[in-house]
Amino acid sequence: MEADAVFKALADASRRDLLDRLFDRNGQTLGELTKGLAMSRQAVTKHLAILEAANLVITLRRGRKKFHYLNPVPIQLIAARWIGKYDEARAAALVDLKRELENDDGQG
């Protein structure tokens, strides 16, 4: 999996909003997704292409319409591989910092 593409895709608030809208109602067309956004259809197309390249959105052409479906798998994978790592660090990190703060006359 291309974790970098997923992180970059998630970095933009408009794209996270698009994912949220697909979460609320899956299988929307480009036109539907554009409605209510303060941005042109072409801009939305670009955002959706980035989401699709990151495999966060799966599309389905039928006739002249293009339906968009949320794919939560890449987010799951990142959560499992990357964030889980930081779970175990939670306690340790703050202890390290606290010790350093208290040890004010340390080996500076």
Add this chain to the structure above:
Amino acid sequence: MEADAVFKALADASRRDLLDRLFDRNGQTLGELTKGLAMSRQAVTKHLAILEAANLVITLRRGRKKFHYLNPVPIQLIAARWIGKYDEARAAALVDLKRELENDDGQG
């Protein structure tokens, strides 16, 4: 919490690498973090500033040295608030898509 700053901070591979290095050894100085990276000290400074602004890194000046500590809390918060949402969507999303794919003579 500023979720956007966290997402943006995590979008860059160099910054994720810096977090990984702090995970491996917490409390490193700017100079130590710069070593082995194919980039100038000033570039690293900028990356660390972005991580610090996102509250992913906490710094501590002591004399002429600046120590950097990993703060995993913002990542935990995002995992809880944002990714948990997509946990429940996992099954549903693929079912929706599959149904659409099979229903080939649908209301296109």
Add this chain to the structure above:
DNA sequence: TTGACATGCAACCAAAAGGTTGCATTAATT
């Protein structure tokens, strides 16, 4: 106090990101 070490600040630059407009293509409707 002089010199070396660790970091900060600022100007600058190229490339990427996010957006726009205009036109082309494809598919449904009448």
Add this chain to the structure above:
DNA sequence: AATTAATGCAACCTTTTGGTTGCATGTCAA
């Protein structure tokens, strides 16, 4: 066949991003 609807493609523009270099500041050591 002509019209309308949904989307694709491409050129263009501005701002942000990621990086550089040069110099300044602060701090430790001799």
